[in-house]
Amino acid sequence: AGRLDAKVGAVYTVDQGTGGPVLEFAGGFAFSPGTDPSGSFELGEGLVGQAALDRRLHVLRDVPSDYLRIVSGTGETRVRNIVVVPLLVEERVVGVLELGSLLPFDNVQQRFLAQGAAILAGAVESARGREALAAALQQSQQLSEELQVQHEELRATNEELEIHAQALRDSEERLRAQQEELQVSNEELAEKSKLLVRRNDDLERATGMLEERAQELAAASRYKSQFLANMSHELRTPLNSLLLLAQSLAENPQGNLADEQVEAVRVIYDSGRDLLNLINDILDLAKIEAGRTELHPGLVTVDDLADRLRMSFRPEADRKGLGFRVEVAEGAPASLVTDGKRLEQVLRNLVSNAIKFTEAGEVEVVFRRDLGAVDASDAASSPSDCLEIAVRDTGIGIVPEHHEIIFEAFHQADGGITRRYGGTGLGLAISRELARLLGGEIRLRSEPGVGSTFTLVVPLAPTVAVPGQEGVGIADLQGNRLEQAASRVATGVIPDDRESIRADDRLLLVVEDDVRFAELLVRKCSEKGFKCLAATTGEEGLELARKHLPSAVLLDIPLPGIDGWAVLAALKEDMRTRHIPVHTISAEDAGVEARRRAAIGHTTKPVDLAKMEELFGRLQDIAERDVRSVLVIEDRTVDRRAIVELIAEKDISVHEADK
Ligand code: ADP
DSSP, rough: OOOTTTTTEEEEEEETTTTTEEEEEEOOOOOOOOOOOOOOOESSSSSHHOOOOHHHHHHEOOOTTTSOOHHHEEEEEEEOOEEEEEEEEETEEEEEEEEESSSSOHHHHHHHHHHHHHHHHHHHHHHHHHHHHHHHHHHHHHHHHHHHHHHHHHHHHHHHHHHHHHHHHHHHHHHHHHHHHHHHHHHHHHHHHHHHHEEEHHHHHHHHHHHHHHHHHHHHHHHHHHHHHHHHHHHHHHHHHHHHHHHHTOOOOOOSOOOHHHHHHHHHHHHHHHHHHHHHHHHHHHHTTTOOOOOEEEEEHHHHHHHHHHHHHHHHHHHOOEEEEEEEEETSSSEEOOOOOHHHHHHHHHHHHHTTTTTSSEEEEEEEEEOOSOOOOOOOOGGGGEEEEEEOOOOOOGGGTTTHHHHSSOSSOHHHHHHHHHOSHHHHHHHHHHHHHHEEEEEEEEETTTTEEEEEESSSSSSOTTTTTSSSOOOHHHHHHOHHHHHHTTTOOOOSSSSSSSSTOOOOEEOOOOOHHHHHHHHHHHHHTTTEEESHHHHHHHHHHHOOOOEEEEESSSSSSSHHHHHHHHHHHHHTTTTTTTTEEEEOOOHHHHTTOOOEEESSSSOOOHHHHHHHHHHHHHHHOSSSSEEESSOOOHHHHHHHHHHOTTTTEEEEOOO
């Protein structure tokens, strides 16, 4: 500007904008940006843009006065002449120079400008290059810094990785060690499992053997029970007749026996009774041990029990000159639910032992509420749930070493003493088993020479399941009795009245395989005014019953072939015979079972004279009751009529009710 005497000037450089090259204002000479055009031009825009586009120097003279101004401290003037020069590097526009002067630019000046523009363009270009270089340098510095950071990060990561790798190596090492340990324990395990398999095999073999043994044992125990049942039946059958005959002989009805003979018969009777008791005891024990004892729990009144003991044992105690007291203590339970018969059986044994083994002094029975539990481990029975019955005597007592053994079967404290006192040594064994069956126990306190106290403790209500209810009963076992036993009696033919029966006779049918006893019964019948039919087998009995329709049937339970229960069932199933009263007889106390099966009553063998009288008394009663009454209650008239017609017979009076 100085050389050309220009008063104002501006330089624009090309920038590569996003929308194409743009000429940006880069600097000015005496330029006043507030009033002069500055900013940017696109190619072809304005004089500046045009010079860049056509790459030519433009000279303007006498431009309008408002175009460029020369501003000084004292005022301002408008330039009149303008030159616009494109700055080219190898035909490429890098910028535009604009100068304004008051005087027109002459040719020399224009040439100077054209040449100077090339130098200027080179300077701009190199400045641009430097700038780009600086930027690139800065960028590369920045990148190198970033690289440095990344490198640092990488190093850190590397270190971490190294640590991890080390940890991995460590755990790999550990794993390897563990694997080795595992290998070892695997081998041990395999060894152990082999051992286990061998043990299992051994165990299985042992279990198999045990099972076999158990089966053998069960079979042996079954055979034992069966044998005992058979044996006691075989023993009791002749005893039954023997006792009955001895008893009637001892009564000496015809007065033809001498006193010694009567005494001898009494001895026979007493010995027979003892034998029978022994057989009953053995059978009782066998049944209990085989778990075949049936319990019949019911309400038992303590006062009644005490009364019965008082009545039964007072005479014996009096005879021995002993004091005898039965006391129900205050606070004792009034009643309990248990098998009354079994309970009484145990008590009778304890009291009769107490009297037997006491020569002087007294025997006392006290009923009281139990103070200690039957069994501490058995939470079901708390102390107050039990009745305690203490039987105390002032007898010979028992030495401590015998306290356990006397409860074993056939064990007596002293053979010598026992011979003096008599007995079999079964009573306490049976009593203890029965006490257990009732859910209780027997305790003993005794001192030789001072006396003994046997205490029976029983729960007030059954705490144990009643065993043997479903099993094969001893009666069933008797059904399978030995063949020879069956044939021995079945062949017997008993002379009876079958040839002389008339229509209006009172007819009794006796079914009994013991020929002698059957004969006794036949004789008794004719004494009592009955005609009698006798059968020794169930089959024959049934046939006779169906043929003759007797007034009553006396039926033995164990029979060869079909047993008494089967005969009873067959009679009750047959419309023609179901009304005939049946009375059962057997060595077992099967009264409950008999009534359940619709028998009118049951007599337990041995049948003594008193029982025989009672039995025939009942039969006579029934036979004399000519007319029986039946009440039919049925709301449907048609049905009621049908029933009445069905049961109406000459000796049945039928009453009807419809509600
Ligand atoms: P048994 O009385 O028939 O011999 P038990 O089994 O009833 O059989 O009794 C076994 C034994 O226990 C008796 O022989 C006797 O030695 C002893 N014993 C039982 N009760 C008493 C008692 N009250 N006093 C002394 N000894 C007794």
